[in-house]
Amino acid sequence: MTDAQSTGTGLSPDYRLSHLRALEAESIHIFREVVAELERPVLLFSGGKDSIVMLRLAEKAFYPARIPFPVLHVDTGLNFPPVLAFRDKRVDQLGVQLIVGSVQDAINAGTVQEEPNGSRNRIQTPVLLETVEKHRFAALFGGARRDEEKARAKERVYSFRDEFGQWDPKNQRPELWSLYNGRIHLGESIRVFPLSNWTELDIWQYIGDEGIELPDLYFARERDVFERDGMLYEVNAFTSPKNGEPVQRLMTRYRTVGDANLTAAVRSDADTVEKIIEEVAATRLTERGATRGDDKVSEAAMEDRKREGYF
Numbered sequence: 001m002t003d004a005q006s007t008g009t010g011l012s013p014d015y016r017l018s019h020l021r022a023l024e025a026e027s028i029h030i031f032r033e034v035v036a037e038l039e040r041p042v043l044l045f046s047g048g049k050d051s052i053v054m055l056r057l058a059e060k061a062f063y064p065a066r067i068p069f070p071v072l073h074v075d076t077g078l079n080f081p082p083v084l085a086f087r088d089k090r091v092d093q094l095g096v097q098l099i100v101g102s103v104q105d106a107i108n109a110g111t112v113q114e115e116p117n118g119s120r121n122r123i124q125t126p127v128l129l130e131t132v133e134k135h136r137f138a139a140l141f142g143g144a145r146r147d148e149e150k151a152r153a154k155e156r157v158y159s160f161r162d163e164f165g166q167w168d169p170k171n172q173r174p175e176l177w178s179l180y181n182g183r184i185h186l187g188e189s190i191r192v193f194p195l196s197n198w199t200e201l202d203i204w205q206y207i208g209d210e211g212i213e214l215p216d217l218y219f220a221r222e223r224d225v226f227e228r229d230g231m232l233y234e235v236n237a238f239t240s241p242k243n244g245e246p247v248q249r250l251m252t253r254y255r256t257v258g259d260a261n262l263t264a265a266v267r268s269d270a271d272t273v274e275k276i277i278e279e280v281a282a283t284r285l286t287e288r289g290a291t292r293g294d295d296k297v298s299e300a301a302m303e304d305r306k307r308e309g310y311f
Contacts, residue, residue, distance in 0.1 A: 020206055024057065026178070027194035030157060031061040034139050034192050035068055037182040041139040041192075042099070042132075045071040047079075047087035048257040049214055050143030050195055053203055056212055057194060058141070059094060070097035072140070074128050076120040077104035078238050078259040086215045101131035118261050129165040132189060139182070139190045147199045148286050157196050163187035200255075200287055201280050208273040218276070220253040220268040231264035255280075255287035 017025060034041050043058060045051045058067050073087060091098045103120050106112045111130075112123040132140065146153045156172050158180050173181050184190060195203070207214065225232040225248055226241040232252060233239050238261035241247055252265035253276075270276040 020202060020209060023198055023202055024060070024206070026197065027054075027057045028061040029178070030180070030192060030194040031058055031141070033180055034141070034182065034190075035062075037180075038139040038184075038190065040135065040137050041069045041141065042135070042137045043067075043069060043071045043141040044143070045073050045087065045091075045098075046143075046257070047073070047083035047090075047215065048143070049203055049207065049218060050145065052086075052090070052212060052214060053198075053206055054141060054143045054195060055090065055094070056210060067094060067096050070099050072099045072101065072131060072137075074101045074124045074131070075103060076124060076259050077102065077107075078120060078261050080215070080217055080236075080257060080260045080263075082215045082217055083257055086213075099131065099135065101127045103127050106130075120259060125165070132165065137189065138184065139192055141192050141194060143195055144193050145195050145198050145200070145203075152193075155193065155196075157193055158182060159191040159193065160184065161189050161191060165189070167191075201277065204273065204277045204280055208277060215257070217254040217257055220251050220271040220275075222249050223252045223265060224249055225252055225265060232267065233264050234260075236260050 043051075043055065045055060055067075055071070058069075062068055071091060075084075088098070103112065103124055106123070106127050107114055112126050114120065115122065131137075144152045144155070146155070151169075154169055155167075156175055158173065158175065159167060160171075160173065161167055163185075182190060198206075206212070224235045226235065226245040227233075227248075228242075228245060232250070234252070235241065235247060238259070250267060251269055253268045253270060254263065254265050257263060268276075268279060270279045
């Protein structure tokens with residue numbers, strides 16, 4: 001049955017939306033509000049599951065017209081190759097413009113300096129801000145969810161950034177009754193999070209309902225991995241084991257996709273969307289907390305980056 005299910009009397013259909021369709025409607029409303037209010041929006045797209053769902057929602061929001069804004073990927077140079085291939089494929093399917101900001105180009109030019117720990121998370125920020133300024137984007141759609149991390153939990157749907165791209169968590173606008181104030185001054189911008197009220201489980205249930213294609217990294221298969229700091233890293237072009245880190249061949253999958261050198265896999269037999277939904281429903285640790293080595297720099301690593309202008 002559809003969301004407008006019969007009540008059983010045959011006289012009064014029930015037009016109440018299911019939980020997922022209510023979330024979808026909210027996200028579509030946010031996309032349309034931003035396009036109506038603000039000039040030059042752009043969608044931040046990484047090829048991960050959240051940005052893939054966000055792109056699907058944007059497609060629905062403006063169908064049958066094309067998505068009326070480009071997509072932007074800040075490429076760290078350490079991305080999983082299947083994710084980049086999927087990104088290019090999806091962009092071609094939708095016929096949208098892809099803009100790439102390259103962290104590696106910034107390193108080569110000497111405008112940013114790589115950190116000793118191998119993370120390029122912090123140095124993504126200057127590249128992002130430079131790209132935003134170059135294209136004069138006023139609104140950036142991001143795929144962050146409040147359930148992922150405590151800094152994101154306190155951030156509003158419309159997240160205002162000053163002329164330096166910085167976020168002040170103590171200076172946020174109220175969003176009563178889902179009314180969004182998009183007024184900004186010259187040089188300011190807004191980060192907009194249509195998936196704020198979604199959870200990881202909601203994302204996977206929506207992927208299942210919509211039949212959304214994903215990179216195969218999200219599905220369990222045998223991989224050569226080694227353990228470091230309590231997490232399982234796959235042997236790849238960016239990460240190799242040190243002495244005392246034996247390689248094992250295990251059934252693993254990725255819950256989140258970041259840089260290949262600092263994103264860990266989890267042990268799993270979930271090789272279908274249905275199995276992943278069952279797995280996610282039983283877990284009590286967020287995907288970032290479980291698998292992102294770049295978030296373990298400090299307790300406030302994410303909030304510090306956001307204050308500096310991060311997504």
